[in-house]
Amino acid sequence: MPWLALPFGDGRKQILNRKFKIEGIPAAVAIGPSGRTITKEARMHLTAYGADAFPFTEEHLKQLGEEIEKKANGWPEKVKHELHSEHELIRTKRSSYNCDGCGETGYSWSFYCKQCDFDLHPKCALKEDEDTGTEKGKEGFICDGDVCRKA
Template identity: 60%
Template structure:
């Protein structure tokens, strides 16, 4: 795959940012062989879908989203977990997150917005992944006082 990149500090950066409406770096823009912009969000798509994001066409991305929806069929919208008993966790789609088990994730997670707390579906829907007794080590960086949790 041919990559065209601008060196750091290149004066053409401003032109490219305006042309593709780039807000921050790093950024990756997918351009078709005929020069059409396929996606200005290619970096995020690769983070979410990996190599499956290619070829970045609308139809292909719609197919990937349908596959994600199919994957979650039968899963509850909300779960209660011993790993985060303070609040109910809601099923959400996140491009990237770190689960309670400290593994990175992308796609579906069960999430507590108040605490910014994620569980992989396999951790949220399985009783084998841990118990509340395991949580102090994995939840390092969180303080929960009753119903109020905050990231330290």
Template identity: 95%
Template sequence: MATEDVSHDLSSLLSSEERDFLIRNNGDQVPVSGLVGKNILLYFSAQWCPPCRAFLPKLIEAYHTIKAKGSAFEPLPFGDGMKQILDKKFKIEGIPTAVAIGPSGRTITKEARMHLTAYGADAFPFTEEHLKQLEEEIEKKAKGWPEKVKHELHSEHELIRTKRSSYNCDCCGESGYSWSFYCKECDFDLHPKCALKEDEDTGTEKGKEGFICDGDVCRKA
């Protein structure tokens, strides 16, 4: 009986009287009945929107990673007649926006795009508890990072480990949230993963079964 309720909610949310399927951007029909019990991501975007185009590869990458872990995850891009209804229903004010809906048909968050940008596939399934746990892990990791680094991309000044709201990484060009290695004077940001890349690489090399890598050869320590 519970399944019927869920199915009803989801169906009324995603379909109209005339039809019970959604249309993907590629023209495939997605039957609403096949979405019950899955984690769904409603993705609102437009082809003319540059931030949408920039986000799409990230969404696709996250999708494949989440699928590879065996999770029931179905992103639904909207370039469809349903758009107005959903715009109204979810009060979508800007694009790209990604709304995560849980297996029960409940809206989990309208900020799934931000979480995907910040954490990638790790953000899944976007629940508050999961994101809180993720944030705690990052804070724990951040404590192990150096307070300052020198980086070849910004040799003028040291970069300070700083908590920022959002930024664009001056190394890889991708957006970032939360921790950055930052030069305030020059408004220069690096993702921790970009700023600490070399350190991490040598760190893993050293740890390999007592061998130390000198670049060409791994020697016994």
């Protein structure tokens, strides 16, 4: 993480929970050096973009979103996947979902079956490691939103 964070069990947590109306964990709020709140949705941005979401500015997040949109244009509209052989999965814009492949939360794009409410992150659905262009298995990968990386 390229930012400061409270250590686990820090006593200031209760004060911050009240101030930011935190109702559950995990939660992440980005606070700038001046103490001004940058975003209360840092967790969502971290899930969608990983640590690349930092510094959480609107301009930076917009740029990351545009990059994902550009990447999505190269993905197929429909895929068949062994984890959900009943129906084709359709490339779908989703606000949030749980990937049925890796179990992690995703935002933005999913390969989705409406009949079964089944979602896969694009990387889980496409089974291709973009860096090498080779097939990848589920084991050994961690998915953060629409981005999966080797564990």
